Amino acid sequence: MRLHGKSVLVTGAARGLGRATALACAAEGADLTLLDICADLPGVPYPLGSPGQLEHTAALCREAGAAVLTTVADIRDLRAVREAVPRAEDRFGRIDVAVNNPGIAAPSGKPVHEIGEEEWSLMIDVDLSGAWRVIREVGKAMSARRTGSIVNVASTAGLVGYRHFAGYVAAKHAVVGLTKAAALDYAPTKVRVNAVCPGSVRDDAQAEGRMLAEIARALDVPVHEHEKTFVEAQPMNALIEPEDVAAAVVFLASDESRQITGSVLTVDGGFSIR
């Protein structure tokens, strides 16, 4: 039980990597605050997490023995985040770990000059600023207690460029930058900030992920073809499973990584090596 007794906040927890991470934390003895927007966003061309999906994640975590608090909040709204975090602190006494896992992959699929201002702002607001708002709200209490771990789920798009994904790539690169800067800010108080950069993660049926499918759609290629391209691009010749990413998050959340901060851990089957 590597996270025994720890209170973990996960954003984007209704499905996909968020769900897989929550479950992995529950299995390691953590109690969970699961946060998701549970609503669709105008401008995002696919459905986001639903209340039912969030409840399902919670039920799975409870079966694993965790106490779970679910919170519906839009991380684009600082006030919503400022209400959600104290609720979690009330329920569990504190937040030991925050996993920033927000992410929209689209609107994308076009060259930089074709991106509209609203499209650009939306991407930055969710994928980058959403992480900043959560850090802003949990960082102060963690610093005061001189303990805590923040894990930002970035992407290989935070390390290299992807054609026709300028907004996503810019936001994820910025998340890596935010990780390093925040790590320095909090290092004196022993609060750690790290990033995980997943490669192409399979849209697992149990996790209800759909990121890969949406990227394929944005690029207007069939999903299986898109998967094939990525499998070939990842030296280990396989897509990443959600649990692979969750395992990296658990490691960075746990005290096993107590001397690791500001690091960027890739889980990409070797994609970013070359």
Added chain:
Amino acid sequence: MSGPLLPAARCHAVRVRWDRSPNSAALSVLSGLSALSGLWTEDVPAPAADPPAERRRAAELARPADGLRSVLLRYADGPCDLILVAPRDQWDRTALARLAAGESPGPGTGHPAAGTAAFAPAPAWGLGDDGPTVPHLFSLDEGGDEAGWLAALAVTLRRYDPETSPVIGTDHGSFTVPEARTLGELKHAAADGPALVGLLFDEAEVPGAYVPCLAPPFPLTVAVFRDTDGWRLRCDHVSGHVSTEIAAQFTRHLVRVHQQLLDSPGTLVDDVDLMDETELERVAALGRPPRPLVTTPVSMPEAFTRIVAATPDRIAVTDGRAGLTYRELDERAAQLATGLRARGVGDGDRVGVCLERTAELVVTLLAVLKAGATYVPVDPAYPADRIAHTARDAGLSVMITRLPEFPEVAGCVPVTPDEVLHVDERLGVDEVPGVLDTASRPGDAPVLPTAVAPTAVAPTAVAPTAVGPTAVGPDTAAYVIYTSGSTGRPKGVEVPHRNVIALVDATRDAYGFGPDDVWTWFHSSAFDFSVWEIWGCLLTGGRLVVVPYFVSREPDRFRDLLVSEKITVLSQTPSAFAQLLDVDHSEVGVRLVVFGGEPLDARMLLPWFDRHPESVCRMVNMFGITETTVHVTEQTLTRGLALAATRSVGHPLPGWHLYVTDPAGRLLPPGVAGEVCVGGAGVALGYLGQEELTARRFVPDPFTGGTMYRSGDLGRLRPDGRLEHLGRIDSQVKIRGFRIELDEIRAVLLEDPDVRTAAVVIHRDDPADAATARINAYVVLSGGAPDTVRKRAAGVLPDYMLPTTVTALDALPLTPNGKLDPSRLPPPTAPRSSAHDAAPLTADTHADADTDLTERLREIWSEVLGVPVGLDDDFFELGGNSLFAVRIGAALRAHGLPSLRLRELYRHPTIRDTARELAASAT
């Protein structure tokens, strides 16, 4: 775990069970509460009795809160738990009681919060281990009152640590309880200082299951309270301070003391029993060995005869190039025994033996035993007055010695082994060969023995069969060995045959001793470690290799001997072994090293383990006492234990057992330090001619009915029955009112990676004036400087324990027994002037005075001895000793000069002679 208090330390929690979902009467209560501070509802997808549900309850009960937090757990099979957690200062039991009764809670009244001062330091008795923290829960018949618990805590704490005045924290201040005659007279008073133990007492009844604190606010927190199950006592502990076992034991003792206080307040505080009969039995059993002893009491000559019969032609003793087979050893000893009988030595008589460490000495010791007598070994290197004291005190009429000038002692006749052998033909003494040709001649400095000619024993000597049957049985004294002790004159310890036989039987199979083993005989026969070496070897059929004195003092030559003789069993004092570690020892092929005679710092073995893994060579530390026949306990050391710097000396040997007692002789529980008392197969007969002292130290064993020896050593049992040896009780000294543990200072110095070995002594400039006392430390460094060592120690030790001086030495001086010899430590290094303005003792008039070698020798001597040296100054007159000799040898090597054997320096103790010797050996 010794950091600042967790927020949880200030929280209470309570759990109230509902049989079904609270949608009836309870709901109103809950809605009231909900309005007050919110209610979290959780569905637990498991039945209330299942482990997952239990884990969820435990998690909720342990979750800290800033304000009141209430959680309703709804289990899959219907029941619900309401769990309330709140900081102590917001806790309101009256409201809770109403809640349980189905009423709405009113506003709380609150308790003041406990002080959150820093934790008290970890107590030695707590055996803190950073292991799991397990709360211990007791049901009590009676709750008593807070004053009673404070008194009971104080009594228990004083038993655990008599030196420290107890300070007990509560949630309304700290208290102490001054000593009083009876339990009922104990009264608490306000006190300051960090509290090791805290008491949270509350008599208001709390519904449900109650958790008085989520994390211990004190290193050891005792809470006495009432919940639905009645009076309860719960003990929470910080595991870095107090281990789970010790916390449970402490709580048990506290409850017992409190019960005695309630039942019979007139009980004298001194008469309070911490342990009941069952626990006493259990603790007594803890000090017994894991294996029983299988032994047949016989006399040592009888046991030896069996070995001779089994392997008559194997070599028993090797001395230089000479060897004696078991048969030869047996025959020669028998001849000598006959001579002793002829001289009038009878059963049970004591015979002094004052010979150099040679094969002849083994023959002589065995001969004394064969003659039915008791041997009294005396080291010829001892000062004359000590030799005389021994001869007088032991009432010796015969002293077998080759000392040319034996001190005059009334009634004691010094004889040589040759004279004993040829008692019937006194006139021919000088013409016939001696008991052994290996023996040194009177007047010679000790030298390596020349080759022995086993057939050279003259046919005129008495026949081996002539030794008459003796009536000596296993209960007669085999030897009397004099121990100095820390005070007074040396006293003779009488050890019977059966003890030595038991020692051999206790270890033979466990260590696989047999004819293939080759043992060293390193130690003086006057030191009982040699009893182990000689008889451990000869009574298991091994080969005993004599280590001559000079070899024993020169690590590289000793190493060479270990290699060339293929030694398998090496017995060493840690101090002597440290010197062996300084030379390259990778070729040494021993399979077993046994430590004895001194406390061992396990860390010093790490360089040995680097070259000799545990699977190849077993390292065993044996704690022992002369009065209990060499050894008492055995601890096999591993690299892991060495890294952990274990102080454990292990379990007793089969047949031996031990107790740890307080000054009143009561058994002490594990963890608590007290006097080590040893019973069983090794207990000696007593002190020769000192009935009063014997009666004081050799006392009835309250558990086995035998005799046990009160050792004067300080120790504590661990809960697993292993003994931690903590030094001599009388090594605890006070400086300016502070209790100083020299061993503790030494341990801190040894933590410095630059320090290889260390000694700490108290020095008084004016012996009569305690105010002039200061602590001097001596260290052997592998790097760094004494100043740095002291600076580092200053970061750990309190001021009053910090050594005033730290002096670096090349080696620590050892006694002939291989133990640290404090009397030969040089004066501590003081800021010294570089100019030597004193004149040399002798004027240099010789023409060769300025030769290069001589000049460099003079520089080295002056540097080492710290005085200007003339060419004909005698090394010893300048204060030279073996330690300085070793340092001169090291300096010569460092300067690339030919090496100088210790023996040569002793023979040629001036620079002129040494230079000549070196020049001659160089050509």
